[in-house]
Each structure stands twice: as structure tokens, then as C-alpha cells.
Amino acid sequence: MTLAQSTSPLAPIGVSAALQAALDKSFQTKPKIFDEFALTDRVGIVSGGNRGLGLEMALTLCEAGARAIYCFDLPTRPSEEWQKTREFVERMGNGSRLEYVSVDVRNQKEVWAKGRDIGDKEKRMDVCVAAAGILKAHTDCLEYPAEQFEEVMDVNTNGVLYTAQAAGRQMVRFGNRGSIILIASMSGSITNRDHAWVSYNTSKSAVLQMARSMACELGKKNIRVNSLSPGHIYTSMTAAYLDKQPHLLDKWSDLNPMGRIGRTDEIRGVIAWLASDASSFCTGSDIIVSGGHHSW
Numbered sequence: 001m002t003l004a005q006s007t008s009p010l011a012p013i014g015v016s017a018a019l020q021a022a023l024d025k026s027f028q029t030k031p032k033i034f035d036e037f038a039l040t041d042r043v044g045i046v047s048g049g050n051r052g053l054g055l056e057m058a059l060t061l062c063e064a065g066a067r068a069i070y071c072f073d074l075p076t077r078p079s080e081e082w083q084k085t086r087e088f089v090e091r092m093g094n095g096s097r098l099e100y101v102s103v104d105v106r107n108q109k110e111v112w113a114k115g116r117d118i119g120d121k122e123k124r125m126d127v128c129v130a131a132a133g134i135l136k137a138h139t140d141c142l143e144y145p146a147e148q149f150e151e152v153m154d155v156n157t158n159g160v161l162y163t164a165q166a167a168g169r170q171m172v173r174f175g176n177r178g179s180i181i182l183i184a185s186m187s188g189s190i191t192n193r194d195h196a197w198v199s200y201n202t203s204k205s206a207v208l209q210m211a212r213s214m215a216c217e218l219g220k221k222n223i224r225v226n227s228l229s230p231g232h233i234y235t236s237m238t239a240a241y242l243d244k245q246p247h248l249l250d251k252w253s254d255l256n257p258m259g260r261i262g263r264t265d266e267i268r269g270v271i272a273w274l275a276s277d278a279s280s281f282c283t284g285s286d287i288i289v290s291g292g293h294h295s296w
């Protein structure tokens with residue numbers, strides 16, 4: 001049996017490279033593992049990129065060498081935190097650009113149009129991270145008002161689909177392969193103890209199945225689709241609970257074997273891996289980064 005050769009421009013890599021080097025003493029041996037994570041010249045969209053996990057992931061993609069990362073978010077002007085991050089990217093000097101686009105992910109037509117504008121300008125699309133999301137105050141599941149339920153589903157589920165479509169359509173248009181990462185949550189596969197979050201949990205569960213469904217449709221087009229499910233991480237979303245009810249920090253920390261909640265920078269590695277060729281055979285998977293919350 002002959003296995004397909006790696007199509008990576010870095011090929012040969014791994015043991016193939018070692019075997020070639022054994023035959024050819026002039027073969028240049030050098031570590032390539034970190035090169036496999038490089039996003040050199042790639043273009044991407046990160047929704048919810050104005051702050052929190054979205055901004056952290058957008059910066060990671062820039063650090064990995066992306067040509068331009070477009071942050072989609074609601075405010076007409078980006079936050080101070082975003083502007084400082086853009087300055088940081090400029091000062092890194094690797095040619096990467098952090099861009100801001102004001103758009104509501106619930107508006108399919110507008111999100112598609114913004115994706116098309118990026119395609120027109122950059123002539124490629126490689127990465128999409130759909131991270132825009134909302135979480136509401138506790139609401140009894142038997143009393144849950146339709147309007148609020150619809151709002152959460154509209155942002156967390158529909159908006160994730162529209163963002164993935166906007167990027168995926170450009171990936172198909174330019175025929176380059178792509179990686180789409182849908183930000184779900186551990187709340188898509190467990191229920192957060194003592195929290196009445198039926199809309200959030202339902203919306204995130206839908207995202208898990210969306211990633212699998214899209215992965216199956218888009219595999220032949222060389223577009224990979226995975227979901228990333230973080231556990232408890234301190235951001236504005238969780239601050240709405242943690243800052244008002246400080247006892248929750250100990251409670252949430254005790255719910256995982258590591259005994260603490262996560263930091264936003266702790267998803268840098270996984271997003272760099274999922275966005276890049278380092279994860280070229282990974283699609284239709286849910287990657288859980290939760291300090292082991294599911295493990296007991």
C-alpha cells in the first residue's frame with residue numbers, strides 16, 4: 001500500500017523527512033513542527049473579536065503570521081483594548097494586520113456582504129473563528145420568554161452559521177482550503193450546575209452539531225470545520241456573574257480537577273493548531289478546553 005504524500009509546501013515532514021535524509025546526506029535537516037503552525041499570508045475572520053476570547057484568538061492568528069484578521073463585532077468603533085492590541089500587532093513587525101468591521105452577526109445578508117468585501121480586497125479566505133455570543137441572567141426554563149430565547153439562539157447559533165457561511169463562501173470562491181472554528185462551550189455537552197441557562201446551553205449544543213454537519217458537507221472542498229468548547233474563563237461574559245457573586249469563583253474552580261478557572265491566553269495554542277495545517281486531518285471534532293470539567 002502506498003500512502004498519499006503530504007501536500008504541505010513543507011513536505012517532506014516528520015518521519016518521511018528522516019527517511020529522505022538517511023538516503024541523501026546533503027538533505028537539510030531542521031525542525032519543522034512550529035512551521036506547520038504558521039499562517040503566513042492567510043486571511044481570516046473572527047466574530048466577537050472586539051474583546052474577550054475573540055480578541056485573544058484574533059491576536060493569536062496575527063502572531064502566527066496571518067496577513068490580515070478581520071474582527072466582526074457590534075460597536076461602531078472598536079474598544080480601547082482592541083485598539084491597543086492592533087498597535088501591538090503593528091509593532092510586532094511581522095506584516096500582520098488586525099482589522100475591525102462593525103456588523104451584527106444576526107444579519108445574514110450583511111455578514112455575507114462583509115465577507116465578500118474582504119474577499120474582493122484580499123483575494124483569499126483561509127480561517128474563520130465564529131466567537132460572537134451572549135449569555136443571559138438566570139431564567140427559569142418553564143417560564144423562559146420566547147423573545148429572549150430567540151435572541152440567544154439568534155446570536156449564538158444563527159449568527160455562528162452566518163459567520164461560517166460568510167467565510168466559507170469566500171473559501172470556495174478562491175478555491176484555497178480553509179479552517180472554520182465554531183466557538184461552542186462545554187455548556188453544549190454538560191449543564192452548568194445550579195445555573196438556569198437553558199437558552200445558552202441549547203444554543204451551544206446546536207453549534208456542536210452544526211460543526212459536524214458542515215464538516216461532512218465541506219470535507220470534499222478541503223474546508224475543515226471543528227468546534228472549540230471552552231470551560232470557565234474570566235471575560236466580560238463571565239464577569240457579569242463572577243464580579244457580582246464572588247463566591248462563584250471558588251464554586252466554579254472546584255468543578256474541575258485543576259481547581260481553577262481558565263485564562264483567555266490558555267486557548268492560544270488550540271486556536272493556532274485548529275486554524276493551521278498542523279491540524280490538517282482534524283475535522284468534525286469538538287475540542288474541549290475546560291481544565292477537565294467533564295472528567296468527573
Ligand SMILES: NC(=O)c1ccc[n+]([C@@H]2O[C@H](COP(=O)([O-])OP(=O)(O)OC[C@H]3O[C@@H](n4cnc5c(N)ncnc54)[C@H](O)[C@@H]3O)[C@@H](O)[C@H]2O)c1
Binds near residue numbers: 051132231
Ligand atoms: N468566557 C467563558 O467562560 C466561555 C466559556 C465557553 C464558551 N464561551 C464562548 O466564547 C465566546 C466569546 O465569549 P467571551 O467570554 O469572550 O464573551 P464576551 O462577552 O467578552 O465577548 C463576546 C463578544 O461577542 C460580541 N457580540 C455579541 N452579540 C453580537 C452580535 N449580535 N454581533 C456581533 N458581535 C456580537 C460582543 O460584543 C462581544 O465582543 C462566546 O461564544 C461564548 O459563549 C465563553
